[in-house]
Amino acid sequence: MGEVRVRDRLWLWGMRVNALQQTEEYRKLGFAASTLTVEQAIHRTGIANVILAGGLALDRATVAAMPSARRLVAKGALHRTDQTGRHRLIEPDRPVALLQAKQLAATDPRLEALLLDDFSTGSIAAGVRPAYLSALQFRNAAAAPQLPLMATVYEMSLEDQRVWACLPYFAGFLSPLWHAADIDRFPRYVDRLATLSGGKPLLACVYLYDFGSNRTLTYAQMERQLHIGEELLGQERVFGLGILGTCLLDQDWEANRCLADWLERTKDQAL
Numbered sequence: 001m002g003e004v005r006v007r008d009r010l011w012l013w014g015m016r017v018n019a020l021q022q023t024e025e026y027r028k029l030g031f032a033a034s035t036l037t038v039e040q041a042i043h044r045t046g047i048a049n050v051i052l053a054g055g056l057a058l059d060r061a062t063v064a065a066m067p068s069a070r071r072l073v074a075k076g077a078l079h080r081t082d083q084t085g086r087h088r089l090i091e092p093d094r095p096v097a098l099l100q101a102k103q104l105a106a107t108d109p110r111l112e113a114l115l116l117d118d119f120s121t122g123s124i125a126a127g128v129r130p131a132y133l134s135a136l137q138f139r140n141a142a143a144a145p146q147l148p149l150m151a152t153v154y155e156m157s158l159e160d161q162r163v164w165a166c167l168p169y170f171a172g173f174l175s176p177l178w179h180a181a182d183i184d185r186f187p188r189y190v191d192r193l194a195t196l197s198g199g200k201p202l203l204a205c206v207y208l209y210d211f212g213s214n215r216t217l218t219y220a221q222m223e224r225q226l227h228i229g230e231e232l233l234g235q236e237r238v239f240g241l242g243i244l245g246t247c248l249l250d251q252d253w254e255a256n257r258c259l260a261d262w263l264e265r266t267k268d269q270a271l
Contacts (some may be wrong), residue, residue, distance in 0.1 A: 007267035009233050010047040011073075011203065013244035015054025016064070020247055029214065034247045041246040042068045045259075046267050051075055051115060052190035053227035053264040054245055058100035072110045073150070075117050078136075087126035094127040098147070105145050113148040115174055119166075120157030129162070133169035152201070154178055155189040159214035164196055172201035174242065179212030183224050190237055204232055207271050208255045222258040234271060 018034050020026040038056070042048055048068055053075040056062050063072065076097020079087045090096070098114055105111040112222040116123065140146050148171035155178065157163050167173075176195055177186050190202055210217050217225075229241040249256060 002048075005267065006230065006233065006269050006271060007046050007263075008050075009189040010044065010045075010238045010267070011030075011051055011071075011240050012047045012246055013042055013053050013205070014041070014050040014056055015167055015245040015247040016056055018247055019054040022247070022260065029209075031248065032251055035043045036246055036250045037065065037248050039066045039068055041249050042066065044249065044262055047243070047263075048242065049244065053115075053117070054247065055105075058104055058264050059099065060104065060107065062090060064103065066138070070150045071112060072108070073112055074104065074114045074147075076101065076114055077117050077124040078119065078128050078132070087122045089123075089126040089132070092132050092139065094196040095136055095139055098136065098140060101147055102140075102143065102145060105147060111147075113150050113222065115150040115152065116170075117152045117174075119151035120153040120160065120163045124157070124160065124162050124166075128166065130139065130165050130169065132269075133165065133166055137169060146240070148172065148175060153193055155182065155185070156188060158192050158196070167197045167200075170197075170200065172192060172203065173197060174205055175204045175238070176205040176242075177207065177225065180207070180217055180225065183221070183228055185224075186228055186266040187237070188231060190232060194237070196268065202238045203240045203242055204229055204238040205244055208248045208253065208259070209252070216253055217255040217258075219254040219258045221258050222251065222255040223262065226259065226262045230266060 018035055021031050021033060045146045048070040050069045051073045058074050078090050081087050101114040150172045152174045175190055206229055232238045233241055
């Protein structure tokens with residue numbers, strides 16, 4: 001194995017072209033139309049690790065369209081949100097995303113894990129508890145290939161004891177920063193989740209847009225996010241840093257100019 005460089009530990013939150021722009025929830029934010037595919041985003045950024053998220057189907061056509069990707073993580077969820085905003089549980093005997101991810105991993109060795117997104121918020125609100133995860137892990141182990149399960153845990157959920165009880169069922173976690181104003185607290189959030197989980201691997205994730213406050217990021221805000229992410233990588237407090245997401249990478253934003261400058265300066269540096 002050669003020398004590990006910063007870009008080897010970076011991850012793209014892969015999304016269908018215009019995935020956010022076409023949703024009712026995010027259309028009102030006024031994002032410009034995007035034309036960027038995941039494969040194009042890989043070449044634009046030099047980041048070849050991809051989370052299959054944002055409307056990307058978990059099938060062979062999706063992964064065939066990104067031949068330059070080196071590592072893949074599938075994304076699913078244990079809940080659905082209805083039109084009233086209520087979170088409803090998906091029964092553990094019908095784990096569609098898990099079965100799709102397992103089938104895909106059987107034919108594409110790049111697929112390494114399944115991330116259960118919005119776990120600490122939507123899934124917990126829907127009623128996921130340890131017994132549910134035990135049944136899910138049984139289904140996972142009963143047929144090959146058995147996939148490591150990861151979960152998204154937000155900073156606002158770190159003191160929720162319902163979340164604590166579920167942490168042993170996961171192999172690792174994604175820790176996103178929902179509120180850009182909390183960037184200087186991010187290392188504490190990461191460390192708290194590491195303590196609660198017994199030191200399991202963490203993938204940190206920052207956004208190209210401040211979804212917590214519904215506004216664009218300044219160059220300085222994005223630079224601070226990336227600087228702290230770089231420090232967390234260098235200190236081996238996280239195994240990777242994710243950038244969300246590909247359908248926002250071609251927006252005319254200071255955040256994207258900052259990301260491009262940061263990648264030019266750091267992506268080939270040794271860790």
